[in-house]
Amino acid sequence: MRRTLAALALLTAGAAQAASVSVFTNLADWQAAVSGAIQTQDFSGYATGTSLFGETLLPGMTLTSNTERLEVFGADLEAFALGGRGAGNLYYEGQYALPYRAVALDIGSFESVPGNGSTAVDTGQLLFTFSDGSTELLEIAGNATGANIFIGVVADFAITRFRWTEAHEASGGNEETSLDNLRVALRGDGNTVPLPGTLPLVALALGALPLAQRRR
DSSP, X not given: OEEEOOOEEEEOSSOEEEEOEEEESSHHHHHHHHOSOEEEEOSTTSOTTOBOTTOEEETTEEEEESSSEXXXXXXXXXXXXXXXXXXXXXXXXXXXOSXXXXXXXXXXXXXXXXXXXXXXXXXXXXXXXXTTSOEEEEEXXXXXXXXXXXXXXXXXXXXXXXXXXXXXXXXXXXXXXXXEEEEEEOTTSXXXXXXXXXXXXXXXXXXXXXXXXXXX
16 A cells, blocks of 8 residues: 655745655565665565664664663564663664665564453554655554564655654553564665765754755
């Protein structure tokens, strides 16, 4: 399923800027929209228990969390935060130093159907931030089986980060989730991903972009 958000325009004295974001809940549809080279981190190259703090998981992409430990976990080899859920504010945050305009991720182990072994009482929140300073907030519900939930976005501006905040349980803590299959692409615009040695230059270029707030 594809949901295309309305384009928003910022008018200036003699010119106009327009930006749009498309959200996908199906991998095949997202891949078709990207049409360029896609890189995926499925953690298959990591040993169980490997710490992910400070790791570059994809070119220009890191993952962190406000938790005690963030590591590769379980037989399915997913990124999982351990500890710290009792406060009810646990999140994962992915940061992008390269100008990716298409990113995706799988949210795993999230069941929110009453009577199906879950105690989730609300939805999780997935917030994307873009290089023009705007954000896109998605409310994500779990499913009956705990199967991975795919979310992908394609935008006209570079995506600088995402933050996935877990749903709450009746106790006030967080429903346990994991992340897998982190994907990035440049939206098939003919560019290639810069080599690691060029990362500081790309980050500097991103920092020099003018910021413009999109109002919704």
